[in-house]
Amino acid sequence: MPLSFLTADRAFEQAADDSPLPYDDRDRWRRPYRPGPWRVAAAAFLLLLASYVLFAAVVIALTGTMSGAVLVLVIALAVVAGALRLLRMGVWVSAHGLRRVGFLLTRTVPWGQVGPVRTTQQPVRWLGLPRTxxxxxLVLVRRDRADEELPPLLTTHNADFLARPEAFDRAADTVEAWAAEYAGAAPAATAA
Structure with a gap:
């Protein structure tokens, strides 16, 4: 079974040097990087927890209290859904626009509203926690809301890129290349 999220880096590495966008079907939403080890480890832990909860639901069902078993089954399914949503979080691109998938909220910005996309040096949250x-x-400025400060698309200290600076650079360059092609903005130089 092909896992599309594992092929993102391979497609980028196999692309020709003159083609920053290595995908043939650009209408399909793609994440231009692999999920990081912290995100995968958290999802694996949640799936392990869900397996124990599912086992508990079976034990409760065998003891004869079906309402309790159904409640525990619903809890297990919610944990599985949370783990899958955690794996889908990140920045996705297609010919239609740029999509930022969060745990509870997904926002899509059409390329016509995308202004400059650039890499900046700034305080960032460590693994999404309040500590900075x-x-x-990687920051996006919208053309229609230039004064509004949006949360960063990618950071070097989130669950996908912590201790992986080269993966962050590759993903930021790819998102900037998509923005340059579809939004008509030249990619900004990476700030050191």
């Missing part, structure tokens, strides 16, 4: 550290962030 100095790092790099």
């Amino acid at each position: 550290v100095q790092g790099q962030a």
Whole structure:
């Protein structure tokens, strides 16, 4: 069974040097990078927890209290859905626009509204927690809301890129290339 999220980096690495967008079907939504080890580990832990909860639901069903078994089954399914949503989080691109998938909310910005996409040096949240550290962030400025400050698309300290600076650079370059082709903005130079 092909896992499409594992092929993102391979497609980028196999692309020709003159083609920053290595995908043939550009109408399909794609994440231009692999999920990071922290995100995969958290999802694996949640799936392990869900297996124990499912086992508990079976044991409760065998003891004869079906209402309790159904409640525990619903809890297990919610944990599985949470783990799958955690794996889908990130930045996705297609010919239609740029999509930022969060745990509870997904926002899509059409390319016509995308302004400059650039990498900046700024304080970023460490693994999404309130603690901030100095790092790099890929920032999007919308043309229709230039004064509104949006959360960064990618950071060097989120669950996908913590301790993987080269993966962050590759993903940021790819998103900037998509923005340059579809939004008509030249990719900004990476701030050091």
